Amino acid sequence: MEQDAQLVQQCLQGDGSAWEELVRRHTRRIFGICYRFTGNRTEAEDLAQDVFLRVYRTLGSYRSAHGGFATWVTSVTRNLLIDHYRRTKRDRVTDSLDDKMAVVENKESAGRRPDEQALLGELSGQLQNALTRLSPELREAVILRDLQQLEYAEIQTVLAVPEGTVKSRINRGRIELARILQQMGVRPA
């Protein structure tokens, strides 16, 4: 974390190699979050680029006193993912981003090629498919906790909600995910 803060300072002083190092250190994680959220590699690539572009342009606003650089970048990623979801799902009736009850979406994971599915592995692919069927609030909570291994406090910072809400979303997300997999025939009843 301290090394990230040093790299940020060097970036602000115009050091391009420091920025390149920051990109290399965080690309895998950010792309992972974007892919797990969207279920689509092409969308995830575009979103990851947008994340780093926004981070690059607003680097001067980062304050280490407010948390680690990784947490800050994850917050930017989450905000972009939500914006993207709103843009692409504007017509969806079950939009639950306005504090409505979370509802399971019957959404197909669009855009995944058959070779991608084979590469992911059958169970992993089904899990990813089920993940994209969760509502955005539950999906992001489960991704950050169970796939990115973030602590509750970090997730609280990223989502900007109380810790109780974080725990509630993670719990509901896990239970809904298990039920979706059961409906898909992956889990026994």
Place this chain on the structure above:
Amino acid sequence: MTWTCDQVEARLSDYLDGLLTGPERAEFEAHADSCPQCVPLLASVRSLVGEMHAMEEVEVPPRLVYAILDKTLGPRETVTGWQAFLQMIRGMASPKFAYGAASILATFVILASSLGFSVKNPKIADLRPANVYRNAVREVHLVGARGEKYVSDLRVVYEIQSRLRQDDNNLRTTPEEVLPKSVPEKTPGQTDDRKPNQPRQQNRADQISHQLELLAAELPLAGGRSIR
């Protein structure tokens, strides 16, 4: 108080993450282990969490980093032809590359010298496999012989030192033999084996050199060599 299914469901993740207190955990398990609805729910969520934790990281597209850098820092200029060659040469001027190249060159020179290849007077014939093999065998034998000689010389020195220590102990225990019994009876200048008019150190030195000569005669490698 026995927990209900709703309570168990609400605290399911806390239980799996180990966040329940002792009494809460007992109440949870008392219901979850026997309820026909909660048992499969707990098992499926527990299995799901385990599988998600074991999921492999997503493979990053190989060009993503460069695409990000192009978008943020701007596209990098690609050079071709003579400019690319000059850029490569400039890259070799770095201290790291120079140090590496010098190390490799020194390694080759040492290896070639040990195999009999003369750096000052190089010959193509020295590179022939038969000559390389012959030179290598000769160098091995030379090194072996030098090592043997070194070990033998050490042994000689050790033997001499131990004999000297022995003689030193003998001299200390019997000092009367060195000094004459009746000094006033001898006239100055009279020579005999003991040479009493000479200082004690000279007598001792003469005895030591006599011992060394005997030792040299005994040891085969030191045979015929004068110690003095």
